Amino acid sequence: MKAQPDLTQVEKDKLEINPDFDFREIAKRPFEDISPNELAMFKWSGVYHQLQPSFFMIRVVTPGGRMTTKQFNRAVDLGEKYAQDEMCITTRQTLQYHWIRKEDIYKIIEGMAEVGITSKNGCGDVPRNIIGDSLAGAGPNQIGDSLKLIRWMADDDEIQNQRNLPRKHKISVASSNDALAQTLMNCQGWVPVERDGVVGWKYHAGGGLGARPYLAKAIFDWVPEDLVMAVTRAAIEAFRRHGDRRHRAHSRLKVVVDQMGAKKFGDVLIDIMKEKNVQGLDSIEFAASAVPNIGRMSINGEAVIPQKTEGKSIVRILIPRSEIKTPESRIISKLADELGGGIIMFTNRQNIELHDVPNENADKLVAALHEAGFKTEGHEHLPDIVACVGTTMCKMAVSDSPDAYHRLYNALATDETYWKAIGTLRINITGCPNNCAHAWVADIGLRGTRTRNPEGGSVEGYSVFVGGKLSEDGKIAEYLCDAATEEIVPAVKKILDAYLANRQSDGELFVDFCARIGISNFQELVASE
Amino acid sequence: MEQLLNQAEELINAGQCNEAVELLCRQGVPQETRVFELIALAHHKKDQARGDVYSAVIFAGRAISSGSTNPLMQQIIDASKRQDKDLDHSLAPQDYILGGWQDTRPVIDAPLSSNALSKLNGKADAPKDFDWLGKNIPCQKACPASTDIPGYLQAIYEGRHEDAYNINLRDNVFPAVLGRVCARPCESECRHGWEDLGDPVAICFSKRSAADFKGQDLVVMDKWFEDSGKSVAVIGSGVAGLAAARQLALLGHKVTVYEKHSTPGGMMNQGIPVFRLPRDLIAKEIEQIAALGVEIICNTEIGKSITLSELTEQNDAVVMAAGTLRPNLLDLPGKELEGIRHGLEFLLDVNDNGTTAIGDKVVVIGGGFTAMDCARTARRLGATTVQIEEEKADQVATGSILRIPKGNVGVWYRRSVDEMLVTPGEIEELEHEHIPLETMVSPKAYVGENGKVAAMQFVRTELGEPDASGRRRPVEIKGSEFELPVDTVLLATGQFPDTSWIDEALKAELVEEDGWLKSGTAFSTARDKIFAAGDFATGASSLIQAIGHAKDAARAVDQFLMGKVRLKDFAKIEDVTDSGRIREMDAVPLQKMPTIDLEKRDLPTEVELGYDKDTSVEETQRCYQCHYKYEIDADKCIFCDWCVKAKPRPDCILKVKELKHDDEGRIVGWEIAEKADDVNMIWINQDDCIRCGACVAACPVDAISIQKVSLVTEPVSA
Numbered sequence A: 001m002k003a004q005p006d007l008t009q010v011e012k013d014k015l016e017i018n019p020d021f022d023f024r025e026i027a028k029r030p031f032e033d034i035s036p037n038e039l040a041m042f043k044w045s046g047v048y049h050q051l052q053p054s055f056f057m058i059r060v061v062t063p064g065g066r067m068t069t070k071q072f073n074r075a076v077d078l079g080e081k082y083a084q085d086e087m088c089i090t091t092r093q094t095l096q097y098h099w100i101r102k103e104d105i106y107k108i109i110e111g112m113a114e115v116g117i118t119s120k121n122g123c124g125d126v127p128r129n130i131i132g133d134s135l136a137g138a139g140p141n142q143i144g145d146s147l148k149l150i151r152w153m154a155d156d157d158e159i160q161n162q163r164n165l166p167r168k169h170k171i172s173v174a175s176s177n178d179a180l181a182q183t184l185m186n187c188q189g190w191v192p193v194e195r196d197g198v199v200g201w202k203y204h205a206g207g208g209l210g211a212r213p214y215l216a217k218a219i220f221d222w223v224p225e226d227l228v229m230a231v232t233r234a235a236i237e238a239f240r241r242h243g244d245r246r247h248r249a250h251s252r253l254k255v256v257v258d259q260m261g262a263k264k265f266g267d268v269l270i271d272i273m274k275e276k277n278v279q280g281l282d283s284i285e286f287a288a289s290a291v292p293n294i295g296r297m298s299i300n301g302e303a304v305i306p307q308k309t310e311g312k313s314i315v316r317i318l319i320p321r322s323e324i325k326t327p328e329s330r331i332i333s334k335l336a337d338e339l340g341g342g343i344i345m346f347t348n349r350q351n352i353e354l355h356d357v358p359n360e361n362a363d364k365l366v367a368a369l370h371e372a373g374f375k376t377e378g379h380e381h382l383p384d385i386v387a388c389v390g391t392t393m394c395k396m397a398v399s400d401s402p403d404a405y406h407r408l409y410n411a412l413a414t415d416e417t418y419w420k421a422i423g424t425l426r427i428n429i430t431g432c433p434n435n436c437a438h439a440w441v442a443d444i445g446l447r448g449t450r451t452r453n454p455e456g457g458s459v460e461g462y463s464v465f466v467g468g469k470l471s472e473d474g475k476i477a478e479y480l481c482d483a484a485t486e487e488i489v490p491a492v493k494k495i496l497d498a499y500l501a502n503r504q505s506d507g508e509l510f511v512d513f514c515a516r517i518g519i520s521n522f523q524e525l526v527a528s529e
Numbered sequence B: 001m002e003q004l005l006n007q008a009e010e011l012i013n014a015g016q017c018n019e020a021v022e023l024l025c026r027q028g029v030p031q032e033t034r035v036f037e038l039i040a041l042a043h044h045k046k047d048q049a050r051g052d053v054y055s056a057v058i059f060a061g062r063a064i065s066s067g068s069t070n071p072l073m074q075q076i077i078d079a080s081k082r083q084d085k086d087l088d089h090s091l092a093p094q095d096y097i098l099g100g101w102q103d104t105r106p107v108i109d110a111p112l113s114s115n116a117l118s119k120l121n122g123k124a125d126a127p128k129d130f131d132w133l134g135k136n137i138p139c140q141k142a143c144p145a146s147t148d149i150p151g152y153l154q155a156i157y158e159g160r161h162e163d164a165y166n167i168n169l170r171d172n173v174f175p176a177v178l179g180r181v182c183a184r185p186c187e188s189e190c191r192h193g194w195e196d197l198g199d200p201v202a203i204c205f206s207k208r209s210a211a212d213f214k215g216q217d218l219v220v221m222d223k224w225f226e227d228s229g230k231s232v233a234v235i236g237s238g239v240a241g242l243a244a245a246r247q248l249a250l251l252g253h254k255v256t257v258y259e260k261h262s263t264p265g266g267m268m269n270q271g272i273p274v275f276r277l278p279r280d281l282i283a284k285e286i287e288q289i290a291a292l293g294v295e296i297i298c299n300t301e302i303g304k305s306i307t308l309s310e311l312t313e314q315n316d317a318v319v320m321a322a323g324t325l326r327p328n329l330l331d332l333p334g335k336e337l338e339g340i341r342h343g344l345e346f347l348l349d350v351n352d353n354g355t356t357a358i359g360d361k362v363v364v365i366g367g368g369f370t371a372m373d374c375a376r377t378a379r380r381l382g383a384t385t386v387q388i389e390e391e392k393a394d395q396v397a398t399g400s401i402l403r404i405p406k407g408n409v410g411v412w413y414r415r416s417v418d419e420m421l422v423t424p425g426e427i428e429e430l431e432h433e434h435i436p437l438e439t440m441v442s443p444k445a446y447v448g449e450n451g452k453v454a455a456m457q458f459v460r461t462e463l464g465e466p467d468a469s470g471r472r473r474p475v476e477i478k479g480s481e482f483e484l485p486v487d488t489v490l491l492a493t494g495q496f497p498d499t500s501w502i503d504e505a506l507k508a509e510l511v512e513e514d515g516w517l518k519s520g521t522a523f524s525t526a527r528d529k530i531f532a533a534g535d536f537a538t539g540a541s542s543l544i545q546a547i548g549h550a551k552d553a554a555r556a557v558d559q560f561l562m563g564k565v566r567l568k569d570f571a572k573i574e575d576v577t578d579s580g581r582i583r584e585m586d587a588v589p590l591q592k593m594p595t596i597d598l599e600k601r602d603l604p605t606e607v608e609l610g611y612d613k614d615t616s617v618e619e620t621q622r623c624y625q626c627h628y629k630y631e632i633d634a635d636k637c638i639f640c641d642w643c644v645k646a647k648p649r650p651d652c653i654l655k656v657k658e659l660k661h662d663d664e665g666r667i668v669g670w671e672i673a674e675k676a677d678d679v680n681m682i683w684i685n686q687d688d689c690i691r692c693g694a695c696v697a698a699c700p701v702d703a704i705s706i707q708k709v710s711l712v713t714e715p716v717s718a
């Protein structure tokens, strides 16, 4: 008898270890008595063991990226007390703490629970924080009530109690057909469609970045709103059934959809819903084409955006390197209460927006922010760089992405004329192939690497990818060149200068330039002395 | 608190930085200046990676903002800042050659000294290539005939028993024979038997299954060369003589084998008992050699029918492969008594005549192959029904050992069990067949009665210093003498080459005074036309040792005959995408060899039954397939460490600062890097690799290649 594949250790752990740890008990237990397998399962509660052995990271769950100031204030209090005075905004629109002692994990979890925020499913092989676009509930082009759907999903026991998926599972719900919601890089992506005054949803599946990126395919052109939950649940069930649990590098839904193709995957979903006796399936329309067509990003650097609701505005704040210290957080919160609508929105570019600001307060709010040292200019432009924590705190990282962030920011973002001349440009810096900072879909994506030095040792650096996008049918950025960390500023400058010197017109965006000249021509441009 | 801070500082000074931070955190959330300072200091001191620099900076910052005046804090922050450098070169894509499993490697010289082999693909023959093969395929290295063990185990696993047989046939000439009685030097070296890795693969039993489940047709190999017109005479048709003959035939020479016995096969026929080795198998594998045109002439003793000198005259070369037929008789008081026989002669008698007269109380002296066979044969020759109960009697074969009183045949050996040179499992079989084994006893004298042996006197021994063979020498314990009543003594105390048949004309040139060859274990002798092979040259060894020696001897003969080297060894390198193994195979337990029950054990019935087909697959999947080489492309690799995190072995993937090489370019050692910037390479140490593929699955950029590397011997054309 040939040996049969058995469950991998991770899969066994998922069956054998209850992911809902009692962190009060963990607080008392000596660290040596926590098995590595248990430690790995902490993630299911949003708790990660940090690179620095005495400390943990905690990620909470903020569906849709929205918090009230009451919730935010609690988060700030806890950060001040237990997390060395700081919080981080993640690319999935939520908050993250670092430097937490094992003894304090439960204090954060319980403290946030008191204001209705959980860390359950913060990480792990579960449905992760459900995201959308930061304009949700406010943006001028709203079609569907994405926040409502996100809430449904976040409150749905059947979805949230899926604690043993083959791998992590990511869902996005957009409020309009806008690349802002990152539909194409999520496992499931919902985009609202209006037909004759009725809102239904277009359904995408199979996107995901990581080391081997895939862009989502269009599965259904039309799903009536009352069937959205059934389809979402069916997709998770399909993932459970077909995800490759043996090979973690190939276990996500993106691989399932890629292998099945859009039509077959749609059939599988319909079959699962039939099994569950879901009614009205005839009203679901298969996608006429699997090739998606996502609208281009609707915002482009605005500091203030008028809301759809009369008299209200969105005010946008640039948060450097996603880190906010307690004093700054308190200022933001105070201004959100005094001049805004008491609503804080985290964006997937790791910034903050204040929603429901009465129009008459908008200028005052911006002025107050500037006075407190915040920047409101540069969104979706060079200063708006996304970076993960890199080697500073993550065990998987190769390069120190925050360091690259600061050098690029300090060298290039300070020259306003320069970055304004460039126009829309998203630089994303990710410390390793996991691509937490989404380098695959940025205009310029830097991915950490090291290069062997023939004389001895190795040099930290980045592989540079260009031309990625999440609009239209999407595009995974293509590999341009490598650059050492210490040369990253002149290297990026050289790339940008090549673009400035060779673009067809001032209006040709970087991403369009990349598409027009093609990667090998671009390689030649930067290879010239 | 003060005490704790001091304690933490001490830990930091002692280099136990993680422990210091843990201690500092135990008191509560770090909030005080002094605690911040110490946490910053601890990470600053550790300084192995950017994470340490970062933590130092964070806590130094915390220290300063809470009022620290320690100047080191600002220094830590300042020192962490990296300096921007000007770009004085063009920006180019990363360049690599070896690549990952999805890439195809060119047939070129290896670009880096860190590469495992001298070439990236194709055939390589530098010292480092053979060194790699030897270190990485330990079973093949241990096999004197260099059998491609992973190659044939893989074939069996894939259900290709025929191919497995042919691989064996090519390398060791007698697969069906060796699959039963090989001494298995490979198994003790098998990687699967290394510390913490379980039991070695049952290589030998698997080989047998290849022979058992292949088709029944004779396999006639293709020759390497056309007829050379040269003739070679081989003296002796044991495995050595026949292996040399086959190789020479494949090389295109006309070969005649002369054998003094009535059947060819040497010790396979004359020594090893039928219950371990059925005779039809020997005949068949010899027939495959004859089918290549080798003429085997029996009943012809060189030295009698025809002299060595004459034979040398008539042929272009002569290979002496006459084995070790001169018994080593113990020179003890009473040696002339009746009832004392040499084991070899006893076995030959039984093998030729099917039986021989034997007494009731048999003692076998010795601890090697011959001793085991003498004892087990004697056990099968004794008197009838004594110990079996009535109702069982009819199930028990007439000649079964169960009809014979147990304990009447015993083996007595002067060293310990560890020093015994027998086939693995044979000592267990002795016990199973109720044959007592007494070790650490040395014979002193035969005691006679009426001209017949009546007792044997022994003295107890203890182990002293190792002797020339590396085994510990038995030292007699004074005053421990005792007598054992016996009527038959079988001496399995060794045998030497018999050179008495070499005619006088050549004796002076070829033979020492003590009867051994002057040329020692060498293939060639003082006469350039005369060669020696197998036990005749090396002294008593094993079948596979004799075969390996004879194969090499044949190459020397060919070189002499043709005046050039016509066979060449290579490391053949091939790209593969997958080893076909899954990790669960490593956990499959060693498969037992089924044997017949004691009731059925008589002289002619084979004891071992062989694996059934499924079991052979079950067993062979255990093999790690050491011929696979996992190697990281040092330039494609991005140093992410993910493979290091996934590895199952302590040292299979190393973060090296530097590799050390000898003058021939072989990798002989390494220095591990302590800091991230010092890591020059993430390097697979294939020596510690169990070919699990976890690294390949973990690598996010496909920087790890898989190649199959095999030792091949090929004719060099022109």
Ligand SMILES: Cc1cc2nc3c(=O)[nH]c(=O)nc-3n(C[C@H](O)[C@H](O)[C@H](O)COP(=O)(O)OP(=O)(O)OC[C@H]3O[C@@H](n4cnc5c(N)ncnc54)[C@H](O)[C@@H]3O)c2cc1C
Binding pocket: B181, B182, B183, B235, B236, B237, B238, B239, B240, B241, B258, B259, B260, B261, B264, B265, B266, B267, B268, B271, B272, B300, B301, B302, B303, B321, B322, B323, B324, B325, B344, B347, B369, B370, B373, B423, B501, B533, B534, B535, B536, B540, B541, B542, B543, B544, B546
């Ligand atoms: C009882 C016994 C059991 C053994 N069991 C094992 C075992 O289980 N596994 C193992 O690996 N090894 C075993 N061995 C050892 C193994 O048999 C030998 O190492 C091996 O046979 C040596 O091969 P050879 O060809 O060199 O010599 P041999 O097999 O001894 O062949 C020599 C041949 O030369 C012939 N010959 C000698 N002189 C002349 C002459 N003048 N003219 C013509 N022909 C001549 C002989 O008749 C004989 O056929 C055993 C040995 C013995 C004695």
Ligand code: SF4
Binding pocket: B137, B138, B139, B140, B149, B150, B153, B189, B190, B191, B192, B201, B203, B622, B623, B624, B625, B626, B627
């Ligand atoms: S595991 Fe297989 S290839 Fe490796 S030493 Fe053992 S038998 Fe040989």
Ligand code: SF4
Binding pocket: B630, B646, B647, B648, B649, B652, B653, B684, B685, B688, B689, B690, B691, B692, B693, B694, B695, B696
């Ligand atoms: S295949 Fe890779 S991970 Fe597995 S033992 Fe070998 S080097 Fe280590």
Ligand code: SF4
Binding pocket: B632, B636, B637, B638, B639, B640, B641, B642, B643, B644, B682, B695, B698, B699, B700, B701, B702, B703, B704
């Ligand atoms: S896993 Fe990472 S360190 Fe290992 S070979 Fe691949 S790139 Fe290199």
